[in-house]
Amino acid sequence: MDRFVIILAAGQGTRMKSKLYKVLHPVCGKSMVNHVVSAAEELQPEKIITIVGFGAEKVQAELGDRVTYVLQEQQLGTGHAVLQTKSLLEGQTGTTVVLSGDAPLLTAGTIENLFADHQKYQRGATILTALAENPTGYGRIVRDEAGAVEKIVEQKDADEKIAAIHEVNTGTYCFDNELLFEALKEINTENAQGEYYLTDIIEILKKQNKAVGAMVMEDFSESMGVNDRLALAEATSVMQRRINNEHMKNGVTMIDPQHTYIDIDVTIGSDTVIEGGVTLKGQTKIGADCLITTGSALENAMIEDGVVVRSSAIEDSIVRKNADVGPFAHLRPQSDIGEHVHIGNFVEVKKSTVDTGTKIGHLTYVGDATLGKNINIGCGTIFVNYDGKNKHHTNVGDNVFIGCNANLVAPLSIGENAFIAAGSTITKDVPAAAMAIARSRQENKLDYAKKLPYQQ
Structure with a gap:
């Protein structure tokens, strides 16, 4: 029939x-x-x-x-x-x-x-x-x-x-x-x-x-038919409860399901733990054995197995196995975070690939970049990718060490095993295994501080 x-x-x-x-x-x-x-x-x-x-x-x-x-x-x-x-x-x-x-x-x-x-x-x-x-x-x-x-x-x-x-x-x-x-x-x-x-x-x-x-x-x-905003909120609450219950039946732990907000097309693997105050939107897919902590907001994110996301925002990006993100990190669209990568607090990544084992600890912006394996990026590093009209790309090879407060002015290429001294503004390509220093030489004026107004 x-x-x-x-x-x-x-x-x-x-x-x-x-x-x-x-x-x-x-x-x-x-x-x-x-x-x-x-x-x-x-x-x-x-x-x-x-x-x-x-x-x-x-x-x-x-x-x-x-x-x-x-x-x-x-x-x-x-x-x-x-x-x-x-x-x-x-x-x-x-x-x-x-x-x-x-x-x-x-x-x-x-x-x-x-x-x-x-x-x-x-x-x-x-x-x-x-x-x-x-x-x-x-x-x-x-x-x-x-x-x-x-x-x-x-x-x-x-x-x-x-x-x-x-x-x-x-x-x-x-x-x-x-x-x-x-x-x-x-x-x-x-x-x-x-x-x-x-x-x-x-x-x-x-x-x-x-x-x-x-x-x-x-x-x-x-x-339930929805004719006003009150009914819309009630319908959303019912649907949210239905969605969360289904995930929990499938092996997901929710610490506070009443305050966990998950869109209908989100998928989550077993033994993943979702804390309260988490929002998962769009086509987000989360693997098994992950931890997503309070305050995290993920939209169209691909999270592989064993990932930890601490109070961070991730949009249209991939985080691969056993990486960790946050707290208070922001992965903007087209970011690809490799296995065992560490993205620390107050780090922003945009349209960049970060390969296995690289560590970006804190207070750093990475935009329009390709980063190799086992790189250490020091606190306060800025990938300077925008000249006011166009965006430019930076390539960083494997095993590079970038000191704190470095400015990497794109377009730029840094070879494998290179070392960028802290406080440097790098505007030229750095060969493999080289050390780049680009800062004013320090000069000490003996007893000069006694002449300054605050000492008078």
């Missing part, structure tokens, strides 16, 4: 009070609608159709060619939105699931269970429902004395008796596709909102003596 997915993503989301289109607000590193599409893709449907309206171009830029787009020029309700897919789906044999683009917590497993329940009982429609402790704002599921679904009543259309019902509509449905499009011809706007409700399909199918049912989801949090 063919499967089709319709994602409703045309609403503007005025309650978000944002310039950003509602379904594009991020939850743990991925936009809400992207979460929904990812869940739908796991079902391997024949088509995923996304209904767009306000901000259509930005949604298309976000999702690319993963889905087919249909424009709802006027937002006249959920029923009207689904009707826009008529040219793509009408007359097709199969099952159509309708999802909300602002419900990022719904899992592929729950949608799969909904499909299975719908097929098992050969229904015309199956509603995904939830039991809400506080049902305010949700459409209520009205059942008859035998427990069969009669209809869905929206909050604004509910009387006191119906408002007291705790089983609510989650906005997710399964339909027999052919019956869906036949029923869409009969919906109208006779309701408090003056809109075409998709929920009216239920009553229409009931009148046609088609089987209609509901499946109650196990985890109410999956039903």
Whole structure:
């Protein structure tokens, strides 16, 4: 049986009070609608159709060619939105699931269970429902004395008796596709909102003596729709807890998971320890047996096995096996830190390669450079890479010793086993095994200090 997915993503989301289109607000590193599409893709449907309206171009830029787009020029309700897919789906044999683009917590497993329940009982429609402790704002599921679904009543259309019902509509449905499009011809706007409700399909199918049912989801949090910043924060909290729990089940130690912030696409190896106050974003990948301490922020970082990162920031860079970074270091994009390298406190590295065993202890800037093996870089060293218009490169060979407070003015090449004297400003290439000194010669003026004003 063919499967089709319709994602409703045309609403503007005025309650978000944002310039950003509602379904594009991020939850743990991925936009809400992207979460929904990812869940739908796991079902391997024949088509995923996304209904767009306000901000259509930005949604298309976000999702690319993963889905087919249909424009709802006027937002006249959920029923009207689904009707826009008529040219793509009408007359097709199969099952159509309708999802909300602002419900990022719904899992592929729950949608799969909904499909299975719908097929098992050969229904015309199956509603995904939830039991809400506080049902305010949700459409209520009205059942008859035998427990069969009669209809869905929206909050604004509910009387006191119906408002007291705790089983609510989650906005997710399964339909027999052919019956869906036949029923869409009969919906109208006779309701408090003056809109075409998709929920009216239920009553229409009931009148046609088609089987209609509901499946109650196990985890109410999956039903959450995001309409404002409060709900966005709550959804993010739920997703974060889900992500962290999964990592811990897979062998990651989290000292304070409530204050550990990990995006959904981050991967972490077993026996790695993540302290509280750590943020891991984007496509960050962390190997096994690592330690990431409080205050570290990693984005699109590749961290190999056995690495220690102490209270440091790493962006779009690689740190290889058994290296250590920090505290208070900053690896900027395109940095490649080799095995057993030490990057110490207040060191900044940008667009540079640092080979095995090299030590950059503290208070140093390395930019646009290629560093060999087993180099020692003294405190306060600056790779002077920018002339005000262009960036220039520095190459440093293996086993070089660079003294404290050296300025290396690029373009520059320093040969293997060379020695740079402390306090030098190096502007010319240094041959292998040479010692370079570039500083003024010290001269002592005996008893001169007695003549200075502060001594008077």
